Amino acid sequence: MPSKPHPSASLARRPRAFLSALALTACVGALSGCDESPTGRKQVTLVPDAQMTALGEQSFEQLLKSQPLSDNPRLRRYVGCVAQALVDALPQPHGEWSIAVFDDPTPNAFALPGGKIGVHTGMLQVARTPDQLAAVIGHEIGHVLAEHANERLTQELAVQGGLMLVDLFAEEPGSFEHEAFRQALGLGAQYGLLLPYSRTHEREADRIGRDLMAKAGFDPRASVQLWQNMAAAGGGQPLAFLSTHPSHDNRMEELAAEMDQAVALYEEARAAGQKPGCRPP
Template identity: 50%
Template sequence: MKRCLISFFVCAALAGCATSPTGRNQVLLYSDSQLSEMGSQAFAGMKDELTISSARVENSYVQCVANYITAQVPPKVFSGQWEVVVFDDEQVNAFALPGGKIGVYTGLLKVAENQHQLAAVIGHEVGHVIAQHGNERMSQSTLINVGTQAVGAAMAANEVANSGPIMAAIGLGVQVGVQLPFSRTHESEADAIGLNLMAQAGFDPRQSVNLWENMAAASGGQRQPEFLSTHPAPQTRIEDLSADMPAALPLYRNAKSKPNCKA
C-alpha cells in the first residue's frame, strides 16, 4: 500500500507540475477544458438560484470596469467574451470562474466606493483564474483525500488503537497546516496579480489600499485569527499591497487609457 501511495503521488506531481505567475510551484491535475466546463456549469447554477440585478446603471458600471480588467488577461487564459453578471444580494463579494465568468454582488458596491476600488476586487478575482487557483485547490483536495484514505485503511488493517481520534487529528492538522495557509497564499497571490491588472487597465492601484481599509471597517473587526482563516488579515493585505505599489504605479502611469466608469 505504501509503495502504491508513493507511486500515485509521484505520478500526480510529475503529470501536473506547473508554475504560477509569481513563480510558485503548483500541481495541476485537471485540464483547462475541464475547469472551463465546471466554471460554466457552476455559473449557470448560480444564475438559476440567485436574483440577477435589473438595475441598468449598476450593470453598465460593473460591465465597464470588468471590460477594462479582462482586456489585460492573456489570451491563453481566456480569449473569448467574458460574461459579467450582477447579483442582487447584500454579500460584500465578487468572484471569477474559469471559462470567462464574473459575478459581482450588489453589496460590494456599497463598500467599493469608486471604479478603482471595484477594479481592485475584480482584478483580484480574475487573478485567481489567471493563477489557476481553482485547479490547484481541487488537485490538492484530491491528493489529500487519497492520502487520508490510505492512512485510515492502513490503521484499520493493522488494528491501530484510537484510530478515530488519530484520523480526526490528521484532518485538523491538514486543514490548519496545509489547506488554510495554501488558501492564504492564493489570496495574497491574487492580490499581487490583481494590483498589476488594475494598474495596466488604467485604474489607480493606490485605491486597493483604501478598499481594504473599507473592508476592515465593514467587518467591524469580527474575523477569526489569521492562522485559522483562509484569507490574510486586512492589515496584512494592506501591508503587502503597499509593498507591491512601487512596481504597480509605473504600469498605471503608462496605461494606454484611463477608464471613466460611472455608477
C-alpha cells in the first residue's frame, strides 16, 4: 500500500498560495492596533482608500440603476437639507457627498465610502422629526468616518487567509474531518470575530453620529427618541449575542451616556448660528 504523502509535499506544490495566506494572516496580526478610529479605538484597515472609494461608488451606481427613486420633490429636498447640514459640519476637506432617496417602505438608510448617502422613504415613518432623521444619517456617516467597511473587509480577508491555511495543511483535503474542521473554523471566525466587531461598529457609529448631529445644530437627545421609535416599530429582536446590532435598550443607554457633552456641542453650534431650517414634507 502506498504511503500517504507528507503534508509538506502538498505545500511544495502550492508555495505561492501558502505564502500569500501566511503573509496576509501575519500582516493582520502584526498591524493590529496600529490605526485608530475617530473614537480612539484600535483598528486595522488594510484596503487602500482609493479602492474603498471605487467600491462605494460602484455599489451606489448599481443601486441607482436597480432601485426606484422617490418622485416626491419636497421629500427629497427635506432629506437633502438634513444630510447636507451634517456634511457641512464635517471637518474639512470632506469633498462632495451624493444623497439619494429610494422609494422603499423599509426603514433603512446607508452611507458608502466615497461620500454616498441613501435613505429609504420608509425611514421617515420612524425618524419623524429633522433631529431624528439627523440621528439616522449621522450614524451612517459615522460608519464611513470610522472606515468600518474597510475594517470589515480586512477582517473578511483575514478569515479567508486562515481558511486557506487549513486547506493547505490538510492531509486529506475534501475528507469529512477536513470539511468539518473548516466549517468549525469559519463559524468560530464569524461569531468570535466578525459579529463582535460589527456590534462595536454600531456603537461607535452611534457615538460619532450623535456628536456630528450636535455640531450641525440638531438636538442629540433626539437620537434616544429615535431608538425608542425603532423599538416600537421593530417588535422582537434576535438574541444580542447573535445580532450585529446592540439591543434597543443597550443602544439608548449608551447614547444617553455622555449626552451632556453632546448637548454642550449642540448649544455651542446653535449659538454660532448653526440652525438647519429643514422642514418635513
